[in-house]
Amino acid sequence: MDDSQQYLFQVNLKGMISLLSEHLYSNPNTFVRELLQNGVDAITALRTMDENHEGAISIYLPDSKHSALVFEDNGIGLKEDEIHKFLAVIGESSKREAFEAKDYIGKFGIGLLSCFVVSNEIIVESRSALSETAVRWTGKSDGTYHITKIEEERPIGSKVILYPKDEFKYLFKLEVFRKNLEYYGEALPMPIYLHHEESSYWINESGALWLEPSASKEELLAIGRKAFNTGFLDAFPISTSDGGVKGVAYILPYKAQFSGKQTHKLFLKRMFLSDDDCRLLPKWAFFIRCILNADGLDAIASREALVYNDALKGAKKEIGETIKAYLKSIGLIDRSIYQKLISTHYLHLKAIAAEDNELLQVFIDDLPFETNKGVRTFRNIRELESTIFYTPNIDDFKQVRRIAGAQGTLIINAAYTFEEELLKKIQRLDQTLKIEQISPGSLLNSFHAIDVSSDPQLADFEIRATEVLKKLNCTCSLKRFSPEDTPAIYVAPQEEIGNKQTVVSSKNPLTATLGAFAPKKKAVLPVLCFNVDNKLVKSMLGLKDPYVFPSIIHILYVQSLLLGKYPVSDTEMNLFNEALHSLIIMGMENFINI
Numbered sequence: 211m212d213d214s215q216q217y218l219f220q221v222n223l224k225g226m227i228s229l230l231s232e233h234l235y236s237n238p239n240t241f242v243r244e245l246l247q248n249g250v251d252a253i254t255a256l257r258t259m260d261e262n263h264e265g266a267i268s269i270y271l272p273d274s275k276h277s278a279l280v281f282e283d284n285g286i287g288l289k290e291d292e293i294h295k296f297l298a299v300i301g302e303s304s305k306r307e308a309f310e311a312k313d314y315i316g317k318f319g320i321g322l323l324s325c326f327v328v329s330n331e332i333i334v335e336s337r338s339a340l341s342e343t344a345v346r347w348t349g350k351s352d353g354t355y356h357i358t359k360i361e362e363e364r365p366i367g368s369k370v371i372l373y374p375k376d377e378f379k380y381l382f383k384l385e386v387f388r389k390n391l392e393y394y395g396e397a398l399p400m401p402i403y404l405h406h407e408e409s410s411y412w413i414n415e416s417g418a419l420w421l422e423p424s425a426s427k428e429e430l431l432a433i434g435r436k437a438f439n440t441g442f443l444d445a446f447p448i449s450t451s452d453g454g455v456k457g458v459a460y461i462l463p464y465k466a467q468f469s470g471k472q473t474h475k476l477f478l479k480r481m482f483l484s485d486d487d488c489r490l491l492p493k494w495a496f497f498i499r500c501i502l503n504a505d506g507l508d509a510i511a512s513r514e515a516l517v518y519n520d521a522l523k524g525a526k527k528e529i530g531e532t533i534k535a536y537l538k539s540i541g542l543i544d545r546s547i548y549q550k551l552i553s554t555h556y557l558h559l560k561a562i563a564a565e566d567n568e569l570l571q572v573f574i575d576d577l578p579f580e581t582n583k584g585v586r587t588f589r590n591i592r593e594l595e596s597t598i599f600y601t602p603n604i605d606d607f608k609q610v611r612r613i614a615g616a617q618g619t620l621i622i623n624a625a626y627t628f629e630e631e632l633l634k635k636i637q638r639l640d641q642t643l644k645i646e647q648i649s650p651g652s653l654l655n656s657f658h659a660i661d662v663s664s665d666p667q668l669a670d671f672e673i674r675a676t677e678v679l680k681k682l683n684c685t686c687s688l689k690r691f692s693p694e695d696t697p698a699i700y701v702a703p704q705e706e707i708g709n710k711q712t713v714v715s716s717k718n719p720l721t722a723t724l725g726a727f728a729p730k731k732k733a734v735l736p737v738l739c740f741n742v743d744n745k746l747v748k749s750m751l752g753l754k755d756p757y758v759f760p761s762i763i764h765i766l767y768v769q770s771l772l773l774g775k776y777p778v779s780d781t782e783m784n785l786f787n788e789a790l791h792s793l794i795i796m797g798m799e800n801f802i803n804i
């Protein structure tokens with residue numbers, strides 16, 4: 211064998227055609243888009259020779275008199291040698307190397323193959339603007355083609371003729387085809403006419419008013435309502451220099467989820483591309499819907515998404531800045547929209563404000579926060595509280611809100627990830643504010659401490675209660691706190707929050723076995739903190755009965771779990787029921803003042 215001998219890759223033509231036509235595009239309607247695009251590009255090309263040329267696309271659907279679809283344009287057409295070069299060579303495109311390449315929608319040289327999904331052959335009849343005669347090309351999905359001369363005189367332009375396969379005839383029915391044409395072609399700049407039987411329809415008659423600088427706010431809102439089937443709070447224009455993106459952004463009138471699919475309308479060179487934002491919008495823009503057209507961005511070969519390049523990144527940055535500029539100014543322009551924006555989208559506004567100081571300053575006073583005293587604006591909190599306390603998670607909030615509230619302290623529930631960040635940022639920006647995190651532990655420490663050694667009754671109570679609680683993997687503490695009618699509160703150790711069962715289930719043999727292999731950590735136990743100012747606790751000090759005392763401790767333990775909204779296990783509930791039962795049996799129903 212000669213090592214220096216070079217060989218050429220061979221292509222299995224039939225396989226290649228099937229791969230490109232059937233597998234590259236995810237839906238069989240794609241041929242409508244590809245034919246539209248070729249017609250538009252051909253008209254654009256002819257306009258480079260005659261800028262006043264009035265291009266149009268006419269489509270004749272199969273009907274009672276015709277069995278074929280005819281897709282006709284009055285664009286530049288093809289000469290015979292161009293047909294051999296561009297139609298018959300897969301991957302060859304007249305648009306890629308052209309001087310005006312950026313004006314064309316196509317560039318990969320494969321789009322026409324999508325017609326093989328719905329038809330076994332593609333016929334193109336074309337007369338070039340540079341030729342007097344027309345030619346007919348017939349391509350087959352097995353990779354063969356032939357060309358014949360057309361004797362009769364033809365106008366400049368091309369006709370693509372398809373005979374639908376039986377299984378795809380439904381795509382050529384008037385309503386289906388019309389819907390697809392509107393879907394892809396509603397914003398195209400030249401008229402598209404659909405003909406069927408005796409009727410004709412102008413598909414893109416309403417045009418793309420949303421691209422016109424003269425469009426009024428009312429008109430934009432009406433377009434948005436029609437496009438997304440919902441009214442909007444407001445609309446504002448978008449225009450970027452990177453990627454040449456233009457269009458409208460709409461503010462949703464209802465709360466938007468932080469996840470889930472966001473529907474938009476994205477056009478590339480005025481051909482519909484996707485109902486996804488194709489990574490053009492910033493990640494926080496969940497409350498925005500857009501209708502956008504990009505003239506300077508590129509699509510991937512299947513034309514279902516945009517290429518993620520510098521132009522797209524630049525456009526995305528500009529769009530983010532435009533939305534922020536709108537948010538910063540809307541309060542000065544329209545107070546009612548500003549108020550609705552805050553009441554509907556405060557969570558998203560907080561997320562944006564957490565990363566933008568200027569927006570934070572604009573919105574912070576009007577943003578609502580959930581507190582143990584109800585929902586309050588930050589202005590209200592700032593004006594009434596000398597120190598602003600917050601809990602960084604919902605479990606802490608549940609624990610501290612009742613006790614803190616009874617003591618008159620306001621606590622913000624900063625449970626959303628960016629809320630704590632936001633509060634820390636406000637603190638950094640305004641040093642006069644005192645904003646502090648509070649936890650059940652720190653709240654416990656703030657309670658009035660008791661010196662049990664100076665009171666034998668209290669010391670004895672502590673010893674006996676500790677003994678009972680030990681069996682529940684819980685420690686005991688005696689403090690003085692308000693409200694007086696709360697006999698005890700359960701404070702879970704920080705790392706056990708939301709997972710109280712971890713402590714309890716350590717009795718489970720499997721957990722215990724697994725635990726033997728886990729790194730030894732110093733166990734932090736929860737605390738049941740008794741309020742020595744409480745009537746019930748006071749009356750228990752002298753209570754020595756070996757059955758009644760532990761029963762009441764058990765009841766107080768479970769009651770504290772319930773008050774703190776902790777999960778209560780079956781074992782704990784049984785303990786509670788048994789304790790209650792014992793007390794009833796002992797005829798002491800009125801003893802407990804819960």
Ligand SMILES: Nc1ncnc2c1ncn2[C@@H]1O[C@H](COP(=O)(O)OP(=O)(O)OP(=O)(O)O)[C@@H](O)[C@H]1O
Binds near residue numbers: 287302318
């Ligand atoms: N209606 C038409 N008028 C004139 N030329 C056409 C027409 N349709 C196709 N062509 C020629 O055939 C070539 C191949 O078309 P095809 O649709 O396969 O790819 P493309 O449009 O170049 O690129 P893409 O794959 O991105 O769509 C085009 O580049 C163009 O030269």
